[in-house]
Amino acid sequence: MTNKRKAVALISGGLDSLLAARVIQEQGIHVEGINFYTGFCVEGHTHAIRKKDRARPKRNNALWSAEQLGIKLHIVDIIEEYKDIVINPKHGYGANLNPCLDCKIFMVHKAREWIDSHDFDFIITGEVIGQRPKSQRKDTMPVIAQESGADDLLLRPLCARNLPPTRPEREGWVDREQLFGFEGRTRKPQMALANTFGFEEYAQPAGGCCFLTDQTYSRKLADLWKARGERRYELDDIMLLKVGRHLRPHPDFKMIIGREDGENKFLEGYRKQYVHLFTTTHRGPLVLIDGEVNDEGLELAARITARFSQGRDAELVDVEVHTLDGEQQVFRVRPIAGAAIPGGWYL
C-alpha cells in the first residue's frame, strides 16, 4: 500500500468504540477520532455542579479513549442541529426520549461530511449486532449506512464478519479476516479483546451515552414540552433539567430548587433570566421559576421555598422574590407542610 489510508472513528468514550479504533489501527490505518456533543451527553456536566459528584475522579471518556489510542480527537458541537433529531425522530424513540436510531444515522452522516472535507477514506464505529435492542440490530445496520449517506464506507470492525463486505474490505484497505463477528448482548468478547490490547479502566457500559435514556430526565423534558405547548428547547433548558429538584405546583410554572451549595451556585448564573426566590431569615435554596407566575403563585412558591429551607419548622420565614423587571419584594410566609405537597408536583 503506497498511500496510507485514513479512517475516522466515532469515539463515544465506551469500550466498543475504543476497540473498533484499535483493531483498525492494528492494520496500519491512520485513525483519528470524532466525538459529538449533543448537549445531553452524560459526560462532564453534573460532576461540575454537585459537590458530592466533584469528589469523584472525573475524566472525559472520549478524550481518555483518544489518549489510550494515541489519536487526535475532534469534538463537534451539534447542539443546534441535534434538536430536530430529538424533537422529530423519524424512527421514533427508545424506552424513553432517546431517538437512538436517528441519532446514530445523524452522527454517521456528520462523520461522512467530515471525511469528505478532511480527505479521509472511511468511517468506523464500535457497533455490534444485537448489542442494543433498538439501534444495533441486524436490520438497522444497513439503515444507518444508507440513510446517513455513508453507505459502504461505514465499517464496523467488531461485527464486520457478520455483515456484507464494505468498500475498505473489498479494496483491500483492511483485511476482513482480521475483523470480528461479535453478536448479541454479551460483553465477554469485548472484554477479552480489551485484555489482549492491554486496556484497563475503560468506561463500563451504562444504560446509554446520554441523559435521554434516563427515565426521570425524559419525564422532565416531556413536562417542559407540555407546559410550553410545543416541542422546543434551548441549551439552558436541557442544562437546567439536570440540576435541582423540579416541582410543578401549577400548569403555568415550575420551580427549580437547588439541593445544595453547588447547585445553588450554578443556578445563580440564571438569576437575570428567571424570576427567583430565596429565604433571608434562614439558610435555604435558590429557586428559579420557569413560566408565568402571578402574585398568588408567588406566594405559593415562597411557601414551598421556605419548606426546603432550614426554616421548614419555623412559624414564619421571609422569602425574597426578584422579578424579571428587577423589582424585589419580601413575602413573610408559613412554610408549606410536607403533606400538603402532592406527589404529582414532583417531576
Next chain:
Amino acid sequence: MTSHRLDARRMLCPLPVIRTQDRVAQLPAGDCLTVCCTDPGAVHDIPAWCRVNGHELLDIQHENGEILIRLRVGEE
C-alpha cells in the same frame, strides 16, 4: 508570538474544550491562548485535549473562583 484570551466562564464541560479547540484551529503554531473557565472539569479536560492534539499546556492558575488555563498552539 501573540497571546489571546478565551472566555469560557459558566460553560460546562465539554463546552470549554470545544470552544478552545475551535479557537486554536484559527491560531498559528506558537501563539498562546489563555482560557478562562469556571467548570473545574476543565482542569482535566483541557490538558487532556492538549496532550491528545499536540498542544503544550503552559500553566493553570486559580483566581477568584476562576480557572485560567494557558496553552501554546502546536504544529498541525
